[in-house]
Amino acid sequence: MEFTTLAQLTEHFSDKQTCIDYLTNLRWAGNVTCTFCGNEKVYELKGATKRFKCAKCRKQFSAIKGTIFENSPISLQTWFIAVYILTAHKKGISSVQLATDLGVTQKTAWFMAHRIRFALKTKSFETQLDGVIQADETFMGGKNKNRHADKKVPQSQGLSVNDKTPFWGMVDNDGEVRTQVIPNTQAKTIKPIIQKMVKEGSILVTDEWQAYCQLRKNYLHIVINHKEGKYVANGFTTNRIEGFWSILKRGVYGIYHQVSAAPAPLL
Numbered sequence: 626m627e628f629t630t631l632a633q634l635t636e637h638f639s640d641k642q643t644c645i646d647y648l649t650n651l652r653w654a655g656n657v658t659c660t661f662c663g664n665e666k667v668y669e670l671k672g673a674t675k676r677f678k679c680a681k682c683r684k685q686f687s688a689i690k691g692t693i694f695e696n697s698p699i700s701l702q703t704w705f706i707a708v709y710i711l712t713a714h715k716k717g718i719s720s721v722q723l724a725t726d727l728g729v730t731q732k733t734a735w736f737m738a739h740r741i742r743f744a745l746k747t748k749s750f751e752t753q754l755d756g757v758i759q760a761d762e763t764f765m766g767g768k769n770k771n772r773h774a775d776k777k778v779p780q781s782q783g784l785s786v787n788d789k790t791p792f793w794g795m796v797d798n799d800g801e802v803r804t805q806v807i808p809n810t811q812a813k814t815i816k817p818i819i820q821k822m823v824k825e826g827s828i829l830v831t832d833e834w835q836a837y838c839q840l841r842k843n844y845l846h847i848v849i850n851h852k853e854g855k856y857v858a859n860g861f862t863t864n865r866i867e868g869f870w871s872i873l874k875r876g877v878y879g880i881y882h883q884v885s886a887a888p889a890p891l892l
C-alpha cells in the first residue's frame with residue numbers, strides 16, 4: 626500500500642485496529658511467528674486487537690512487539706503520520722515543527738524522530754542496490770574560522786578537508802539512497818562499502834577519484850571526468866547523487882543548523 630498524500634494516509638488509518646492490521650500484515654504476511662521464541666504455531670486471541678499467543682512458550686504478543694512503536698503512549702495513528710512527515714520532507718523537519726504538526730510536545734516529537742531514524746538504520750532498509758548506481762563522496766562540517774578556539778582543527782587552511790566529515794553516498798535509478806559517514810575517502814574504506822551495498826554486475830557511475838579504480842572487476846564502472854569539465858558520459862551522470870548532497874546540506878543549514886560528526890560505523 627502506498628500513500629501519496631497525508632490526507633490519504635490519515636483517512637486510511639482512521640482507527641487503531643486498521644494500524645495494527647497493517648503492521649501485522651507488513652510484518653508477517655499471514656505467517657505469524659512468535660516474537661519471543663520464533664515458534665511458528667501461534668493462536669490468535671479472541672477480541673479485535675490482533676494479539677497472538679505462542680503454543681510453545683505461551684507468551685502473548687502483537688505486531689508492535691520489538692518495534693519502535695513498542696512501549697509508547699503515542700497512538701499508532703500519530704506514529705504513522707510522523708513516519709510520513711519525516712520521510713516526505715526532503716530537507717528534514719525540526720522537532721519543533723513536527724511537534725506542532727502532530728499536536729505533541731517538542732520533547733516527544735524529538736524522541737519520535739530519533740526512533741524513526743533508528744528504524745531507518747536497520748537491516749530491512751539496507752537491501753543491496755542494483756541497476757545503474759551513482760556514487761559520490763562529499764564533505765560536511767562548518768568552517769574552521771567559526772570554531773571556538775579549543776575546537777579548531779589544526780592544518781585545515783585553504784582547500785584542506787581535515788576539519789570536515791567525509792560522507793559516502795549512492796543512489797539508484799528509483800531514487801533509493803544509501804549513505805554512510807566514513808573515516809576517510811581511501812579505496813580501502815570505500816571499496817568494502819560498495820561491495821556490501823551494490824549488487825555485483827551493476828553499473829557504477831562515479832567521478833574520477835582514484836579510490837574507485839579497483840572496482841572494475843565487479844562492476845561496469847563509468848567515470849565522469851569532472852576535472853576535465855565533463856558532466857555526462859554516454860548518457861550517464863552523477864547529477865542525482867550530487868542533487869541529494871545539496872538537499873542534505875540545505876537541510877543541515879536551514880533546519881538542523883548544527884550536527885556533530887558521529888563515530889563512523891564501519892559496516
Ligand SMILES: [Zn+2]
Pocket residue numbers: 659660661662663664679680681682683684
Ligand atoms: Zn514463543
